[in-house]
Amino acid sequence: MTVDKDFNFELDLxxxxxxxxxxxxxxxxxxxxxxxxxxxxQEAFYYLSSDQRELMISNTCGVCWNKIYAHEMxxxxxxxxxxxxxxxxxxxxxxxxxxxxxDKHNIDIKGDWLLRVQSNPFFxxxxxxGFDISSSVYLSKRQIKTIQEKADSGLTMIxxxxxxxxxxxFDTLAxxxxxVYSVQSRLLSRCMECGETFAKTLKDGGYLPYDDAEDDDVxxxxxxxxxxxxxxx
Numbered sequence: 001m002t003v004d005k006d007f008n009f010e011l012d013l014x015x016x017x018x019x020x021x022x023x024x025x026x027x028x029x030x031x032x033x034x035x036x037x038x039x040x041x042q043e044a045f046y047y048l049s050s051d052q053r054e055l056m057i058s059n060t061c062g063v064c065w066n067k068i069y070a071h072e073m074x075x076x077x078x079x080x081x082x083x084x085x086x087x088x089x090x091x092x093x094x095x096x097x098x099x100x101x102x103d104k105h106n107i108d109i110k111g112d113w114l115l116r117v118q119s120n121p122f123f124x125x126x127x128x129x130g131f132d133i134s135s136s137v138y139l140s141k142r143q144i145k146t147i148q149e150k151a152d153s154g155l156t157m158i159x160x161x162x163x164x165x166x167x168x169x170f171d172t173l174a175x176x177x178x179x180v181y182s183v184q185s186r187l188l189s190r191c192m193e194c195g196e197t198f199a200k201t202l203k204d205g206g207y208l209p210y211d212d213a214e215d216d217d218v219x220x221x222x223x224x225x226x227x228x229x230x231x232x233x
Contacts, residue, residue, distance in 0.1 A: 007026060009031055011024050015064055018061065022061075039202070040120055043138050043139075046143075097117065105180055111157070112152055112157065113156060114157070117163065118137055121174035123172045129200050131220060132224065133177075135162065139221055141214065141218075151185035154186030155184055158182065158188060162180075183223075201219055202220055203218070
């Protein structure tokens with residue numbers, strides 16, 4: 001098997017609940033982004049499995065996690081939402097979180113939209129990039145392309161749901177947030193063309209047009225600026 005030369009940072013993972021050990025290769029820049037800059041682990045290490053990421057976070061392997069925590073995955077609200085009668089709704093592929101989101105924010109479940117949820121704040125947004133923590137998201141070009149590929153058309157609305165409780169990390173307090181910012185699929189990549197008040201590169205906080213970026217290039221996006229983009233109908 002040929003290993004990408006960029007994947008040269010070795011992590012030895014160990015489960016504290018059993019004897020499971022595992023060694024994974026990641027990119028050092030991804031590790032730095034996660035451990036030192038507050039980038040979400042699922043974004044930094046999108047190429048690792050969810051079990052590997054959980055092992056990194058909690059030193060708990062997938063088998064042990066399921067044994068210990070699986071019964072806690074559904075709270076009363078989720079169970080209630082799962083019991084809602086949806087027999088009269090169209091045969092559209094929507095998961096339970098889509099339904100919860102639509103119910104809470106009065107959005108038509110039959111509409112042409114996709115949901116992207118951010119449940120952890122990007123703590124370094126203000127300090128390093130000058131953006132408000134409550135309206136900052138982290139996206140790579142690869143992720144933007146994936147979103148646009150999933151969209152039915154360029155007019156599909158992409159709803160970014162920023163939803164978390166009060167948290168503190170890196171000596172930075174992020175207050176409770178429950179906000180939705182929306183943009184048409186075809187306009188998402190336009191943020192990178194609108195200057196550094198809209199989007200900055202994770203690497204150096206500079207300007208990088210979408211067409212000039214590689215798939216692994218990452219932007220910090222100020223989603224509060226979405227309303228400044230022209231919505232086409």
